Every structure is written in C-alpha cells, then in structure tokens.
Amino acid sequence: SQQGEEDPQALSIQEGENATMNCSYKTSINNLQWYRQNSGRGLVHLILIRSNEREKHSGRLRVTLDTSKKSSSLLITASRAADTASYFCATYQDYKLSFGAGTTVTVRA
Amino acid sequence: GAGVSQTPSNKVTEKGKYVELRCDPISGHTALYWYRQSLGQGPEFLIYFQGTGAADDSGLPNDRFFAVRPEGSVSTLKIQRTERGDSAVYLCASSYGLAGGSDTQYFGPGTRLTVL
Secondary structure: OOOOEEEOOEEEEEOOOOEEEEEEOOOOOOEEEEEEEEOOOEEEEEEEEEOOOOEEEEOOEEEEEEOOOOEEEEEEOOOOHHHOEEEEEEEEEOOEEEEOOOEEEEEEO | OOOOEEEOOEEEEOOOOOEEEEEEOOOOOOEEEEEEEOOOOOOEEEEEEEOOEEEEOOOOOOOOEEEEOOOOOOEEEEEOOOOHHHOEEEEEEEEOOOOOOOOOOEEOOOEEEEEO
C-alpha cells in the first residue's frame, strides 16, 4: 500500500513560475524524500529531509516537513522546461520507501 | 557504469511463462531493493536485501515471486506462471544501507514487463 499522497495530481505552469506540490503521509518516518521521474532518465533522487528537520534547500528546490501534520511540500522556483516530469514523495521507514502516486508537472515554454 | 543497471529494458511474455529480471547495483552498495510501478502509480516495495540475504520480503505479492542475490551484488527477480496483472515496470535500487535515516536509494531505469 502507498503511504504518501501528493496534491495536486497535475500542475501546469509557465516557464519561470514557481511550482508547489504537497505530500501527506500516515505513519511515523525516519525521513522523507522527493524523487523526479521522466521517461528519459528514470527515477532520480532530489532531496532528503530528516524527521528532525523542518526545511531544506537544494539549488532551486525547497522542501518543508511538518511532522505534527504529517505533511511535506516541495517548491521548485523559476521553473524550466526541463522540470517537466512526475514528482513523488516517499517516506522512509525500516529501510523501505513508500511512494505516493505523484504530481505530474508540465512547464510550458 | 556508475549507476544501477537493469536488464532487459523491456520484456514481453505470455501468460503462464517464467521470467527473470536482472539488476546490477552500484559498486560498493550493500543494500539492494526491488520495487514495482504500475501505470499512473508510484513504485511499491517488493523486497530488500542486505548483502546476500533477504532482510525484508514483505512486499512480494505471492509465492510466484522470488528474488536472489547469491554473491551480494547482482540480483535476479524471478516470476513464475506470469499473469496479466504482473505487467508493470520493475525497478531496482541500491544504497549503502546506512542506519540513522540518511540512506539514499539510487534507482535503475527499470524493466518494463508486459504479460500478454
């Protein structure tokens, strides 16, 4: 069964705009990770945030984690056409990743 | 290569046949994972190896599915008596198997299995 749920399911934005997607989960976690998947490159790890962290940055990515609400958000700033992909949050517990169904992001030129 | 590799990239088989899917992890990674991804869904955990042994096989859907990693490196996922519902992309990942919540899993490109 899948623990995470992403919202929205799909997102279409103009190049240069920011994209925000949210993830909710059900049980306690060690960490939460975000992955990107497109047909050309498979599933690529983007960022990991530990359960004792609240915010993390990596380049144009900003991730927040609220363990009291069991939720996380991923912000992509200044989007580019190459950011077009599906984005998945995955909770990590006992060496296993549990993925949501993903958010499909389309960046229009 | 530096990444996780999987062969074949595509496999088409007939219902009832036996298939083997192979995964070559990143050199030095002791942990290896298999996931299955159906269309429109995120990957679902199948089995996790630490070294040669299956540390957690709780995600295998039934006894038609079996995986081995005899020398602690390459792994093979074996599916007997395939069913149409087994059609999916089978993803392999590897990691250092670190404890403490900082372990990152690196995924291969997957094998797309189609059961006719």
